[in-house]
Amino acid sequence: MSTPNTNTHPTFIQQACLKVSGFSLLYNKLERDISLSGRSLSTLKNYSRHMAQIALYYNQLPTELDEDQVRDYLWMLQKKTNKPSKSSFKHAVYGLRLLYRLTGRDDRAIRLPSIPKVHKLPAVLSKQEVKALLKAPRLLKHRVLLALIYSAGLRMQEVCRLEISDLDFDRMQIHIRQSKGRKDRYVPLSQLMKRGLLSYLSACKPHYYLFNGKEYGSQLSRKGVQWLMQDAVSKAGIKKKGICVHTLRHSYATHLLEDGLDIVSIKELLGHSFLETTLVYLHMAGLGRKAPFSPLDTLYTKEA
CATH class of the missing domain: 1.10.150 (DNA polymerase; domain 1)
Incomplete structure (x- = not known):
């Protein structure tokens, strides 16, 4: 037991x-x-x-x-x-x-309230806001950590659990182990991120986990990452509401879509089980579409 x-x-x-x-x-x-x-x-x-x-x-x-x-x-x-x-x-x-x-208890005997699903579009940072955010932390470790979350679209628990051995600098990829749904996946390692990680590894010499907590060899806590993110948001002067660590993952997916990557590839990079989960980013990305208009405005044009 x-x-x-x-x-x-x-x-x-x-x-x-x-x-x-x-x-x-x-x-x-x-x-x-x-x-x-x-x-x-x-x-x-x-x-x-x-x-x-x-x-x-x-x-x-x-x-x-x-x-x-x-x-x-x-x-x-x-x-x-x-x-x-x-x-x-x-x-x-x-x-x-x-x-x-x-425990074999009929849950109908106690009428538990249903939880309504609220479908809200998550907050997303612009590329300029991401640049400001990544420059904000004073410590190299903190700058690299936030940059890694954005560059690979990681969940908070994924970056906390990353081990040094999960980085493959030869194949330029990161191994994400046993993430949500107990699934493994590989995500690309960007050239800029490789340079930052090598500098960090050389300067900070972490042990076992890529980002150590307060105790030697321990992993960084979620609270530590949350505090770091909020501190960086404040220093960067970002005033948007609802900004959290997961916002970097949303921004990653949205920016990939805006840069031309197809939605199915983004689904695989994010580790989503269902395409419907990824489709939300279609509502958030600025894909060069025309501004919304009424069909009445074009009803009497020459073409019509």
């Missing part, structure tokens, strides 16, 4: 394992099912953290709660701040659904 390690939200999961009878067994069921289903470690962390918070809130297992208790907790979660975290609410609901299925 495994136990949550100290890197997996110890303030909630470990406390729940210690204080709430039976939670440790429940956590192991969650870990087993999520692992067997091929879902990511981040899914386990998100679901388990929220189940631990519910258990600590009531000092009971989530599976022992009645409908009023569950709905009161979810309502409290929505009202906790002036701007509730939709992601937090979603993970709590999805975690409960999975937990009920694992």
